[in-house]
Each structure stands twice: as structure tokens, then as C-alpha cells.
Amino acid sequence: MPTGANNKKKYNYIWVSAVILIFGIFAVYEMTKKLKEGDVVENDRMSVHAPQKELGFIVGNGQKRKVPPFAFLNQDSVMVTNQDYLGKVYVVEFFFTTCPTICPIMTKNLVELQDTFKDFQDFGVASFTINPRYDTPGVLKKYANKYGIENPDWHLLTGDQDAIYKLAQEGFYIVANEVADAPGGFEHSGMFALVDKKGYIRSRDDEFGNPLIYYRGTITEKQGVNAEGEAQQITMLKEDIKKLLLEK
Structure with a gap:
């Protein structure tokens, strides 16, 4: 060529x-x-x-769902209300100290959150007992000491049982019932709710674009997956707490 x-x-x-x-x-x-x-x-x-930039609001009856008013005694016999949590990001659970199944795992997960956010003065936890007849402030104080609950904004709350159940079922739509044949005599879901600084219940969306609403509190990060194949959600809860802490 x-x-x-x-x-x-x-x-x-x-x-x-x-x-x-x-x-x-x-x-x-x-x-x-x-x-x-x-x-x-x-x-x-x-x-x-x-990635989802902001957490969504949980909507009910066309309005953003907000934590309803409450007032209960904490482990130090101090009256605590929903107003005391304003300005703080906090996690809500319903538990009881004599629970033989999921509550110890839930508490350990919350202690993990406490330790993760120990440098944040605007992070707290609200633990409502569903067995207030037994869980007096004194009993709750011993429980707090046993598990290393140190955050001054982590209140273990007790009071009128009907008021607590109404808060769980109507305020958070979380299962809380006294059931004779349930383990320990009480039925509860083991889910955590996440509340922002203004008192609104918040969550990320699931893979289908729907609000997750609650975070599974019965599986640890170390465990990863339970026997039913459900994955732990503590890692995502940590991520979402950080997002809310950064909100103005």
C-alpha cells in the first residue's frame, strides 16, 4: 500500500x-x-x-403526627412531660423490667445509642413501662443502674396504666397490652419510634418509597439478622438520629 x-x-x-x-x-x-x-x-x-436527604414525617388524618401530651414519673420520681423533650431528638420505646424476652436486647441497643451520642446534649430516650403496677420509680432506678443508663435525658417513665397504653396505641400506634399467656404477662412490639426536636415522629422511607415509621429494636448490630431473617435496623437508626440532630 x-x-x-x-x-x-x-x-x-x-x-x-x-x-x-x-x-x-x-x-x-x-x-x-x-x-x-x-x-x-x-x-x-x-x-x-x-440517598434520602431528609427524613419524612409520619402523616395521619392529613396531618403530621406529633407526640401527644404526656406526664409521668421517671426513675428519680421526677415528673417528666413531652415538653421536657422539646429541642431534643429522642427515641421512644415501650418495655417492662421483668420482660423475659426482647426487652433486655432493646435496652442494650438503646445503651448503644446512648454511648454513640454521649457528646450530644440534645439526644434523649423515653422508655415507658407497660407494667407500671410493678415498675415503680424505685424499680426503674435499679433497672437503670443495672444496664448503665447514664444519659440525664433518658427517662424511664411510669404512671397510670391506661394513660400509658393510650399513649402507645393512639399516640404511636405501637402494640402494648396486658395478655395473661404472653411471655411475662404483657405483649409489645419491640419497635422504636424516632422523634425530632419539635416533637414530630419521623422516619426514613423503605425500599418502596413508603415511610418506615418504626425501627426494629430487638436485633443488635453484632447479631445482624435474627432467626426469621429480619435484619437489624440500629445502624440506620443511628444514621437517622444524626440527620435529625443536624436539623435546625
Whole structure:
């Protein structure tokens, strides 16, 4: 083949390579731009779901659900109300000290949260006993000492049983019942609710875009998955607490 033809062929290769390179750089730039802006969709060659930036509100009857008013004695026999938690991000649970099954795991998970956020003065926990006839402030104090509950904004609360059950069932839609044949004599779900600084119940969305609402409190991070194949949610709860702590 004549030398001129060879040079022309090389020139064509170089030109085509340059075009491909320029196109590739442009494609990467556009993809990076979309990733930063959270606009990548399923139709793109590389589909990436942008992380949820803010936690959603739980809505009921067309309104954002807020923690209803409450007033109970804590482990130090001090009256604590929902107003005392305003300005704080806190986790809510319903438990009882003689629970033979899930409560010890729930408490250990909450102690893990306590230790994780020990440097934050605006983080707390509200633990409502569903067996207030037995769980007096004195009993709750011993329970707190046993598990290393030290956060001054972690209140173990007791009082009128009907008022506590109403708060659980109507305020949080969390199961709390006295059932004779249930382990320990009481039935409860083992779920945690997350409340923001203004008193609204918040959560992330699940994989289908629906509010998660509650966080599973009966599996530790170390355990990972329980016998039923359910995954622990303490890690995501930590992530979501951080988000709310950063909110103004």
C-alpha cells in the first residue's frame, strides 16, 4: 500500500480515537453532574438511587403526627412531660423490667445509642413501662443502674396504666397490652419510634418509597439478622438520629 494511504489511514484512526475520547469525557461529566444533583433515573445507562436527604414525617388524618401530651414519673420520681423533650431528638420505646424476652436486647441497643451520642446534649430516650403496677420509680432506678443508663435525658417513665397504653396505641400506634399467656404477662412490639426536636415522629422511607415509621429494636448490630431473617435496623437508626440532630 502506498505510504500516503497508510498515513491517511493512521490519521483516520487518530481522529476516531479523539472523538471517542471526547465523547467519553463528556459522558462521564454528565453522569457525575447527575449524581451530584440526584437526577440519575432508571433510563440512564448506570442507574444510581440518590440517598434520602431528609427524613419524612409520619402523616395521619392529613396531618403530621406529633407526640401527644404526656406526664409521668421517671426513675428519680421526677415528673417528666413531652415538653421536657422539646429541642431534643429522642427515641421512644415501650418495655417492662421483668420482660423475659426482647426487652433486655432493646435496652442494650438503646445503651448503644446512648454511648454513640454521649457528646450530644440534645439526644434523649423515653422508655415507658407497660407494667407500671410493678415498675415503680424505685424499680426503674435499679433497672437503670443495672444496664448503665447514664444519659440525664433518658427517662424511664411510669404512671397510670391506661394513660400509658393510650399513649402507645393512639399516640404511636405501637402494640402494648396486658395478655395473661404472653411471655411475662404483657405483649409489645419491640419497635422504636424516632422523634425530632419539635416533637414530630419521623422516619426514613423503605425500599418502596413508603415511610418506615418504626425501627426494629430487638436485633443488635453484632447479631445482624435474627432467626426469621429480619435484619437489624440500629445502624440506620443511628444514621437517622444524626440527620435529625443536624436539623435546625
